[in-house]
Amino acid sequence: MKSGNNVRAASRSVKALGLSLALVMLPQAALAAALPAAAEPVAQASEKAPDKAADSVANAGNALNNSGATADASKSGTYVPMKPTEGVGMPVDGAYGLQTQFSPTGEYGRWIHNTVLIPIITIITLLVLALLVLVVVRFNRRANPVASKTSHNTVLEVVWTLAPVLILVGIAVPSIDLIAKQYKPAPAKALTVKITGNQWFWTYAYPDNGDFEVNSYMLNLPGQPVINAGIREVGSKPWDGPAHLEVDNRMVIPVGEPIRLQITGADVIHSFAVPSLWFKLDAVPGRINEKVLFVEKPGVYYGQCSELCGVKHGYMPIAVEALPRAQYNAWVLGHAGGVIDGKKAQGDQPGATEAITAPVGGAAPATTASEAVPAVETSSAPSA
Numbered sequence: 001m002k003s004g005n006n007v008r009a010a011s012r013s014v015k016a017l018g019l020s021l022a023l024v025m026l027p028q029a030a031l032a033a034a035l036p037a038a039a040e041p042v043a044q045a046s047e048k049a050p051d052k053a054a055d056s057v058a059n060a061g062n063a064l065n066n067s068g069a070t071a072d073a074s075k076s077g078t079y080v081p082m083k084p085t086e087g088v089g090m091p092v093d094g095a096y097g098l099q100t101q102f103s104p105t106g107e108y109g110r111w112i113h114n115t116v117l118i119p120i121i122t123i124i125t126l127l128v129l130a131l132l133v134l135v136v137v138r139f140n141r142r143a144n145p146v147a148s149k150t151s152h153n154t155v156l157e158v159v160w161t162l163a164p165v166l167i168l169v170g171i172a173v174p175s176i177d178l179i180a181k182q183y184k185p186a187p188a189k190a191l192t193v194k195i196t197g198n199q200w201f202w203t204y205a206y207p208d209n210g211d212f213e214v215n216s217y218m219l220n221l222p223g224q225p226v227i228n229a230g231i232r233e234v235g236s237k238p239w240d241g242p243a244h245l246e247v248d249n250r251m252v253i254p255v256g257e258p259i260r261l262q263i264t265g266a267d268v269i270h271s272f273a274v275p276s277l278w279f280k281l282d283a284v285p286g287r288i289n290e291k292v293l294f295v296e297k298p299g300v301y302y303g304q305c306s307e308l309c310g311v312k313h314g315y316m317p318i319a320v321e322a323l324p325r326a327q328y329n330a331w332v333l334g335h336a337g338g339v340i341d342g343k344k345a346q347g348d349q350p351g352a353t354e355a356i357t358a359p360v361g362g363a364a365p366a367t368t369a370s371e372a373v374p375a376v377e378t379s380s381a382p383s384a
Helices: 002-076 104-138 154-182 325-333 352-357
Strands: 191-198 201-206 212-216 251-254 258-265 270-274 279-283 289-294 299-305 317-323
Touching: 104 154, 191 251, 191 270, 191 279, 251 325, 258 270, 258 279, 270 317, 279 289, 317 325
Parallel strands: 191 258, 251 317
Antiparallel strands: 191 201, 201 212, 258 289, 270 279, 270 299, 299 317
16 A cells, blocks of 8 residues: 555556656757847847947048048148248348339339339439530630630420420329329228237237237347347248348238238337338328238248338347238138138137037047137237
8 A cells, every 4th residue: 555655656657757857848848949030130249349349430531531631621721930932022242223022012112213213213314424524625725715605595495394304294294193092092892901000019909800909029039139038039930031020910911912001110210111112101109101012922931121210120020921812811710809701710709719629420529720720829919
């Protein structure tokens, strides 16, 4: 009886053990069956992953290329002071005559000087010299012991009266034309630059570009007493021009445009003169003199104050830097408050920083004008 019960108990134990083993193996079989189906999309995903990685690298490369192009574009419009050309826009040792001209009125004036005035003066000088020699040879005491008693000669008197009149008329026609061209009013939309002569430096104001001002002092000379305290020495920058003519801040203007220059004096009479641009106009306190300046080619053109104005009269040179319009705009936007066509630099506009730090679509941020334009040197007024 007990043995039967033991057999039945053992049989139930074997069945329970088999059922347990079946329950354990069933999930593993199901998992094994599910693995091939799951492995196929994983393999497909792994096959596509290199393509996606390559696309990501390509996109990053495009972004870098775009940012490089932006940087190159911004560099093309940045301002770097121009290095002057030797012998252009400046005096040359041993030279005589007028400097080469780089303005329409200058070229016209130089033509009048070289083609009209010099030949006439040469002919008159030679004629007077020939007459003097003739008088000395023919009418001395030994050759002509008995002097002539002639008091007048009508033909001769008419000739030496009419000839000078005709000569003066011939000179006056182109000269008056040149004066008219020099003082022709500027166009209504011409850029205005206000120039103030001070003892002893120049101030340039740009009312059409935000009304900022730039003070211009002569650079100090190496090994010589300091002329302007706080100003660097000439030759310390690669773009410096001749000594006694180079300044810390040049008057920058766009090339190929008529510029309205309004000139006055703050203390005594000065004179703004640039020989290679055929420009000279007095700076009189309490009075504004106006004249148009037009520069034909980019470059740096030097001049000096041409009116005795005090002890440092010889230490207030003029440097005019004529730049293409894009570089001039970059120079303007490099100054605090600089404006071009009513628009400030991107860095000066409200919200410009947020727009740059949060680019749309993950594109490379564009270079701002404040980043593209190097800091423009400005000088505080040193003690006289």
